[in-house]
Amino acid sequence: MLDNVINKCIELLNYKKFFSNRNKVLILFTKEKIIYFDIEINLQTLIDKIPDKLLIPGSFDVFLSLEPTNKKDVFTFSSFLSNFNVSNIFIGTSVGGNDRKYKKVFSAEIDYYYKSYLFTMNNDSPSVTLKLGVSLDGKIALANGESKWITSKKSRADVQLYRASCDALISSSTTIIKDNASLNVRINEFPQIVRMETDESTINEPIIVILDRQNNLTPNLNVFKKNKNIIIFNLVKNDNIIDSNIIQIQIPREYCKENKIDLSYVLKTLKDFNIDQVLIECGSKLASSFLKQRKVNELVLYQAPKIMGGDSFSMFGPMGYTNMNEVIKLSILDITLIGEDLKTVYEVKYE
Numbered sequence: 001m002l003d004n005v006i007n008k009c010i011e012l013l014n015y016k017k018f019f020s021n022r023n024k025v026l027i028l029f030t031k032e033k034i035i036y037f038d039i040e041i042n043l044q045t046l047i048d049k050i051p052d053k054l055l056i057p058g059s060f061d062v063f064l065s066l067e068p069t070n071k072k073d074v075f076t077f078s079s080f081l082s083n084f085n086v087s088n089i090f091i092g093t094s095v096g097g098n099d100r101k102y103k104k105v106f107s108a109e110i111d112y113y114y115k116s117y118l119f120t121m122n123n124d125s126p127s128v129t130l131k132l133g134v135s136l137d138g139k140i141a142l143a144n145g146e147s148k149w150i151t152s153k154k155s156r157a158d159v160q161l162y163r164a165s166c167d168a169l170i171s172s173s174t175t176i177i178k179d180n181a182s183l184n185v186r187i188n189e190f191p192q193i194v195r196m197e198t199d200e201s202t203i204n205e206p207i208i209v210i211l212d213r214q215n216n217l218t219p220n221l222n223v224f225k226k227n228k229n230i231i232i233f234n235l236v237k238n239d240n241i242i243d244s245n246i247i248q249i250q251i252p253r254e255y256c257k258e259n260k261i262d263l264s265y266v267l268k269t270l271k272d273f274n275i276d277q278v279l280i281e282c283g284s285k286l287a288s289s290f291l292k293q294r295k296v297n298e299l300v301l302y303q304a305p306k307i308m309g310g311d312s313f314s315m316f317g318p319m320g321y322t323n324m325n326e327v328i329k330l331s332i333l334d335i336t337l338i339g340e341d342l343k344t345v346y347e348v349k350y351e
Ligand SMILES: NC(=O)c1ccc[n+]([C@@H]2O[C@H](COP(=O)([O-])OP(=O)(O)OC[C@H]3O[C@@H](n4cnc5c(N)ncnc54)[C@H](OP(=O)(O)O)[C@@H]3O)[C@@H](O)[C@H]2O)c1
Pocket: 131, 132, 133, 134, 139, 140, 141, 145, 146, 147, 150, 171, 172, 173, 174, 175, 178, 179, 211, 212, 213, 214, 259, 260, 261, 262, 263, 281, 282, 283, 284, 285, 286, 287, 289, 290, 313
């Protein structure tokens, strides 16, 4: 059926217009026929134009052309979807290359938005995605700390899309200092097809959130030069960091036990800032803590065909489990080959 719908649309529209970032195409259809079809530049206008009589929950499937990097539209669409029990949702997107011009929603990128939207509505925390670039043997850095670059340019371009899609990106001062990481969204590194279709003014820049319990950050780091909005969590205010765009939040001592910041406190605070989706880019210590504290909803792994050896840093540190019932279980949502790397998206299952 989807192919028929797409063919019909292509008959109706010039191909370029159809998938352009500026024009949104919305189609409601059943197994038998297209029940509604329209095109508008503004997504909210497009949705508002749907006649009420058609909006019977569960009675139609939806197709929408949508760029996941345009966060405002993703939320508008998610709000629309949350009112209807839609059986199938298809997204036309240029993300992922020509061969994936349209796909069913519940795989890969769009799933990320829709589920996180619903998750945040029902929880005291944003939805959390942990991203790691690893070798075949699950290593994230060599013994001397070097990690540039484990994965390919294409994988790193894909990561840029995740960055542009989240509200906040969390990292540790350890990783930021060791790598002098900028953590900014770099449109010039987007996959070419997305870059061509992307209106730069619609690109979302996430808030950079840095956990810096011991005030190790210094103002000369790249992260401060490349980002506008930064939140630092520390115990006492860091007087070296004076930029007015940087918010410093002091964590109450009771939320910092055994020299570890309570991640529930951090996530709840971010939710109070209206942050719905968080991407984590950090090393093994913080990644393990997020997992152990059951805060990660989704793990995105870019695995390069490289072997870094047992003296390198593993993606996760010690967990202290003694029984197989305790180990963290995941289910695979999506597997894609990106260049020569394998990208796997996992849902983390907490029982
Ligand atoms: N391949 C990749 O995807 C990737 C991504 C990022 C980084 N890296 C590499 O990872 C290495 C750094 O790894 P890392 O393990 O040393 O650093 P990390 O996991 O990024 O950060 C660890 C630090 O985070 C702080 N922290 C705050 N709250 C915490 C909590 N609840 N639990 C645990 N830690 C918490 C701690 O600092 P305090 O004790 O000061 O609070 C801790 O020392 C670097 O070499 C970097 O290149 C690789």
